[in-house]
Amino acid sequence: MSPAFPRRGAFPWALGAAVALLLATACADGDDEPAPTSPRPTASPTSPSPTATGAAVITMEGFEFSPANPQVRPGEKITVVNKDSEAHTVTATEGDAFDTGSIDGGKSGTFTAPSEAGEYAFVCTFHPNMTGTLVVR
Ligand SMILES: [Cu+2]
Missing domain, CATH: 2.60.40.420 (Cupredoxins -  blue copper proteins)
Known part of the structure; x- marks a missing residue:
């Protein structure tokens, strides 16, 4: 019966690792989605024509x-x-x-x-x- 203890102890270990992996991949996916949309400075560098803007x-x-x-x-x-x-x-x-x-x-x-x-x-x-x-x- 004594070798069953280390095996039982290994299950929560493996579960914890699996959960950690899932969380890590979930975080990576969450980071990837907003990345392509947020860094797009399309409006700021388009004002070198003084006659077209303003009065x-x-x-x-x-x-x-x-x-x-x-x-x-x-x-x-x-x-x-x-x-x-x-x-x-x-x-x-x-x-x-x-x-x-x-x-x-x-x-x-x-x-x-x-x-x-x-x-x-x-x-x-x-x-x-x-x-x-x-x-x-
Ligand atoms: Cu004149």
Whole structure:
């Protein structure tokens, strides 16, 4: 009867080892599942285009539009800042897509981008060599 004691003692030992193994594999599985989804920094490194994010602003300075090719959303409100002393306009060259009218030097105005995507050339009606293209998309 004496050799039965060590055998009985071995059963809980083996059970404990089996449970420990099960727990270890269960923990490993639990760690594997959320791993592929959590480390995905997709949104943070995508903000190097200043015209596409935030409020759209066109600056007139030195008889130039800056940026000359602003990219905006359909129907977006665009602020126009005139830093020159002369009056300027932002006027679509084809049709009447948009027109700020005269913006005096040192003043600012606004206009609304067309609701249809496309490229709209614009000009200052006072200074036709001031040109730009509004990119709506
Ligand atoms: Cu002008």
